[in-house]
Amino acid sequence: MRTKYKPxxxxxxxxxxxxxxxxxxxxxFNKPYYLEIGSGKGQFLVDMxxxxxxxxxxxxxxxxTCSGFTAKKLVESEINNAKLMFINAEILIKEIKxxxxxxxxxxxxxxxxxxxxxxxxxxxxxYLENYYRVLKNGGRLIIKTDNVDLFNFTLENISETKFxxxxxxxxxxxxxxxxxxxxxxxxxxxxxIKINRLILEK
Numbered sequence: 001m002r003t004k005y006k007p008x009x010x011x012x013x014x015x016x017x018x019x020x021x022x023x024x025x026x027x028x029f030n031k032p033y034y035l036e037i038g039s040g041k042g043q044f045l046v047d048m049x050x051x052x053x054x055x056x057x058x059x060x061x062x063x064x065t066c067s068g069f070t071a072k073k074l075v076e077s078e079i080n081n082a083k084l085m086f087i088n089a090e091i092l093i094k095e096i097k098x099x100x101x102x103x104x105x106x107x108x109x110x111x112x113x114x115x116x117x118x119x120x121x122x123x124x125x126x127y128l129e130n131y132y133r134v135l136k137n138g139g140r141l142i143i144k145t146d147n148v149d150l151f152n153f154t155l156e157n158i159s160e161t162k163f164x165x166x167x168x169x170x171x172x173x174x175x176x177x178x179x180x181x182x183x184x185x186x187x188x189x190x191x192x193i194k195i196n197r198l199i200l201e202k
Contacts, residue, residue, distance in 0.1 A: 003041070009068025013086065019074040021058060021083035023095060033058050036105040037089045037122060040182060042070025044107055047180040049082035055102075057082040060089055089122060096134040103140045104131050108184045111147040123154035128161050132202055141200040142179075144172065146188050151196040158200060167199035 013020060021029075032055070039045050039059030049057050059082065061067045067086045074082060085092065109122040118124060123143065131141050141163065145151050151170070158165060172195040175181065181189070188195060 003063060003065045003069075006065045006068060009065045009071075012068050013064075013071050016071050016075050019071050019079070019082075019084055021085045023085070023087060023092065025083075026058065026085065026092075027095065027097065031056055032102050034103045034105070035101050036060065036107065037093075038107065038109050039070050039084065040066050040107070040184065042066075042073045042084070044105070044180055044182045045070060045082055045084070046073045046077055046079060049079045050077065051180060052178075053081055055081065059084045060087060060092060062086070062088050089127075093127065093130045093134065096130075098133050099136050101134050101139060102136060103142060104135065106141070106143045106145075107182045108145055109143075109150070111145070111150040113149065118153065121150060121153065123150065123157055125157050125160060128157055128163070132162055135202045137202055139202045140166075141198075141202075143196075143198040143200075144182075144185065145196050146184070146193050148196065151198075154198065158198075163200040163202065165198065166201050167197070169197045170194065172197040 034055060034057045036045055036057065036059045039061040042059060045057055045059040059070060061070060061084065064086065067084060070084050074084060106122050112118060112120045135141065143154060185195060
């Protein structure tokens with residue numbers, strides 16, 4: 001579901017640069033951090049930052065309106081252990097240094113249902129190879145989706161990587177300790193839609 005464009009979003013982001021990270025800032029950041037690619041309206045990012053104040057989270061979003069919602073949540077919650085990046089994941093992932101990220105979260109990524117668009121999926125082989133490269137040894141790629149086709153596509157591609165599949169659940173009902181719900185997930189659970197979850201380890 002596309003988020004309706006909000007004209008206030010871009011000015012708000014510019015006014016609150018304190019919650020934003022540039023590519024240069026991320027590349028020079030020398031503390032452990034956790035990356036969420038596709039942060040949507042930011043509920044997961046904000047809730048994880050609140051739940052784990054000793055950890056640092058970076059959210060990535062390419063939709064300006066969704067970024068505005070996330071920035072607003074970060075500002076209003078006075079979060080100081082999370083930042084947002086308004087950038088395309090394909091550009092970002094190839095720039096990140098090897099062995100530099102604790103974990104990567106992919107929450108309800110765009111399934112790009114048409115076959116000709118499958119290479120854009122965030123679990124296409126190109127992305128999986130780069131996730132493996134940028135994760136620290138023992139780092140994890142944690143995936144949640146409601147889309148069965150994307151889930152199966154991901155499983156097929158994982159088999160061609162060096163990742164170890166350590167957790168697979170096609171009806172994820174509870175919440176692990178190191179997890180929280182996105183806006184989409186709350187709606188899906190209320191509607192009885194099954195959540196698929198994978199955890200891969202480097």
